[in-house]
Amino acid sequence: MRIEKRNEQTVWYSYGEYAFKASRLASGNIAVWVNYKGCNIAFPMIIRELLDNMEEYNNFNVTVNRDWNEHIGFEVNQDEVELLIGEILHFCTENDPVSMDLTEKYTDEEWYT
Secondary structure, eight states: OEEEEEOSSEEEEEETTEEEEEEEOTTSOEEEEEEETTBOOHHHHHHTTHHHHHHHHHOOOOEEEOTTTTOOEEEEOGGGHHHHHHHHHHHHHHSOGGGSOOOOBOOHHHHTO
16 A cells, blocks of 8 residues: 555555545544545445444444545544555455445545545
8 A cells, every 4th residue: 555645634545446535533533535446435335234344353443434525434543544444455355346336436636635
């Protein structure tokens, strides 16, 4: 995974066809938004029980966050960001994103704000 861009509170990562936007919140937690080929795949991942799987098998708490332009993202403790991104990539390996309902799109201008 490589860092694409960084500003005061946000870091953008890329990994193959995936991109992640990780923003520090006032609470100290980090919100992570997922981008697969320009689409937000968070909601289809939630429907396929990503959050339940992470809580059950990894014993860490992930909550839904909609602070950025009402897009669905995931909020975790600062120390769990890498684990979250790893679990998202693993989940996508087992649940092909192409088969998900990819209706929510990001614009390039929006993604990097």
